[in-house]
């Protein structure tokens with residue numbers, strides 16, 4: 001059996017490693033046009049800022065792949081014959097496969113802005129983008145970053161680190177507040193401004209102006225203001241990279257459509273990670289998950305499902321588990337567990353804040369459903385347990401220390417948190433009681 | 439092929455040709471400071487953006503320049519040399535200037551991880567300056583051990599009729615002479631000068647370390663600790679003891695790192711040799727024995743080897759302060775890990791064997807080895823004590839990273855490491871599934887541990903070589919790592935996946 005994995009991001013790699021564990025006998029080929037070896041995409045920014053070299057971002061030694069007998073092919077796949085089960089690469093090479101896993105990742109969104117294809121205008125996703133940015137930021141005095149999400153702020157921080165002034169255009173009226181609750185969003189907004197970045201809230205991009213040679217020279221905002229700049233970053237989210245799949249007749253929706261075992265709608269084809277759209281019967285929308293850990297989990301699951309299919313066993317199905325994520329906004333660390341910012345019916349919030357720190361507990365009728373921590377490190381597995389077990393807020397307050405993950409000697413805030421939360425909790429239950437009396 | 443409409447690649451992706459072997463990306467063009475601006479377009483630019491270095495920064499650099507010039511003038515002309523004024527001008531001034539420079543430079547940066555540009559710096563990445571510094575530091579150690587006259591200490595020369603020339607003190611050694619006389623009541627030798635420089639390096643670069651990690655209490659306290667132990671117990675105390683005619687005792691070093699405290703007779707400290715030293719000497723011997731055989735296992739069980747390697751030890755202290763700019767140069771490959779284990783445990787085996795042999799010889803009244811015993815001891819001292827620990831261990835900081843000796847050579851670290859690996863509560867725990875495999879932890883681990891390899895699998899890190907510096911946990915952008923003195927069994931099951 002020969003498995004071809006298209007894409008060597010975390011999804012492809014997780015699938016390959018898991019497959020090798022399960023099937024010493026299969027041959028595995030992993031193909032990518034971006035690089036021969038797997039590197040950590042979230043670490044791209046650190047290469048640009050000089051925290052690491054490219055070599056340091058590779059999670060496995062180069063010799064690992066040979067030891068695991070996972071063949072690496074560098075090249076762009078331009079065609080797939082899903083009937084003959086054959087791939088074609090841009091340089092004419094062909095490759096036969098028995099099962100194909102599409103792990104092609106995502107692509108930065110472009111919304112048809114005038115001038116979006118000028119030189120100096122780019123998204124930030126890949127090594128190609130990093131190389132472009134290296135070139136276009138050379139000698140640049142100002143960069144404009146469009147989009148108020150995680151990657152936008154990363155890009156802004158990168159430019160800033162090289163002494164390039166940054167203007168950040170954010171459509172919302174506070175940074176990332178379609179995801180972050182108000183207090184968190186306000187903290188980050190303040191931080192961005194304190195760092196000396198020019199943050200424009202409630203402002204969108206109208207067009208990018210050409211300097212006459214095909215290079216960007218300025219942007220015009222939705223308010224009609226012109227901002228001179230040499231680099232324009234477009235970071236308004238990403239969408240599944242489904243172009244190849246679509247072109248070769250693999251059914252796609254927003255992403256490559258799969259069932260809950262990650263089987264695509266064509267025999268012998270699977271999809272996982274950023275590019276996949278999982279059908280979730282009963283739910284309003286299909287599931288697209290585009291973060292690191294979900295890529296890892298889906299890659300593993302695809303491997304297990306392929307193995308199960310070959311063995312004639314029932315296929316395992318993808319369990320998204322309890323959501324979590326983390327990020328770092330300039331110097332501020334952020335971790336989230338469970339359902340925060342989901343606007344669930346009946347949800348209530350407890351918030352503790354100190355300079356540069358915040359802890360938020362979201363609960364429904366006293367049962368915790370989510371946590372946000374800023375400037376604090378919290379223990380993933382403890383939070384997950386509490387959410388899964390739908391622990392009572394009182395229990396959580398009594399055991400706050402169990403969840404702390406800050407390094408030794410950091411000041412402990414639990415007693416203060418407990419007091420604040422207890423006060424807030426008392427106020428939250430009062431109106432409910434008086435409501436009953438009325 | 440079944441595809442009706444052909445798949446079109448983005449043109450620029452197609453032509454892109456990233457050379458992975460070459461690392462792909464070079465050192466970036468830097469925007470000249472006078473062109474930088476943080477003002478919003480249209481707004482008036484803040485003059486502070488173009489003001490350049492602050493007054494204090496300029497003053498501190500001025501102090502360094504004046505101090506170094508004063509030092510060179512003193513050494514070349516001999517004027518002022520050996521006076522308190524000379525010491526203040528030539529040593530204290532540039533040291534204070536350097537510390538002030540670090541303080542002022544980092545004070546204006548927001549508190550957090552400050553690794554911007556580390557990989558673009560030639561000084562920190564084996565560029566020309568890096569090599570020059572490495573060669574310079576290596577030359578310093580070679581001079582210290584074998585050609586002390588370059589450091590201003592020319593030993594007395596004797597022939598069969600008596601002394602031909604007396605000890606001559608000049609240059610660097612003469613510079614610190616007033617301090618030596620004050621502290622020990624005796625003139626300075628090159629070892630005294632070395633200890634002064636060593637202590638200054640720990641303190642001055644300790645200030646740098648503290649400013650870099652000023653958001654991190656673990657780093658602050660730990661750095662203060664190595665500064666204290668170096669200054670108080672590895673410098674002031676032994677020198678004062680000497681002034682009271684007691685053995686020059688270094689309470690922060692024990693066997694096997696400082697092998698002579700437990701070597702017999704003439705090879706060792708000969709604790710009870712002099713009448714006067716007898717009483718104190720016995721206590722020192724008891725202390726040294728207790729540190730090696732009691733404190734070492736107990737403290738390592740409770741806290742891991744870090745209690746010594748990155749809180750107390752002077753070698754560790756220097757690595758954590760002066761060595762910090764080069765910590766990322768440690769080799770993370772599995773090959774390096776193999777070499778590490780072979781070399782460090784060989785050194786341990788040799789010192790254990792040597793100690794045993796010398797004692798046996800001692801008990802037998804010297805008949806076992808004869809002159810061979812002394813020669814063995816000398817060889818160990820030359821190859822391990824001087825070449826490895828000094829020349830390669832510190833001299834090669836800018837080339838191989840800051841912990842070459844601690845990782846590959848130190849027999850103390852070898853023992854502590856075995857204890858840590860098999861008999862300790864200490865571990866670095868991983869925060870569930872939060873790791874994004876970015877590699878910051880592995881990159882900045884001075885011991886060359888591939889921390890990420892464990893973290894990305896959700897495994898705890900229990901490695902013999904980990905000195906518990908805590909930098910991996912500090913630089914992790916996702917809050918994944920925590921140094922812990924293992925909790926009870928129940929908790930352990932709960933927190934590890």
Ligand SMILES: Cc1cc2nc3c(=O)[nH]c(=O)nc-3n(C[C@H](O)[C@H](O)[C@H](O)COP(=O)(O)OP(=O)(O)OC[C@H]3O[C@@H](n4cnc5c(N)ncnc54)[C@H](O)[C@@H]3O)c2cc1C
Nearest residue numbers: 007009010011032033034042077104105273274290291292
């Ligand atoms: C800048 C940045 C920072 C991020 N930071 C975080 C973070 O902090 N935390 C987090 O959870 N997530 C983060 N993410 C998201 C995370 O990186 C992605 O979810 C993850 O990389 C997806 O992995 P994947 O393997 O599915 O796809 P990808 O990593 O995109 O890999 C797909 C690979 O397939 C290749 N490929 C695609 N089509 C073809 C073809 N036709 N022929 C050949 N090769 C092809 C691509 O070149 C690419 O190398 C970040 C993303 C970016 C861009």
Ligand code: SF4
Nearest residue numbers: 873874876877879914
């Ligand atoms: S620094 Fe943190 S996130 Fe990055 S690889 Fe290490 S443990 Fe993982």
Ligand code: SF4
Nearest residue numbers: 883904905907908910
């Ligand atoms: S693993 Fe972490 S704590 Fe241990 S030596 Fe390396 S960086 Fe320091």
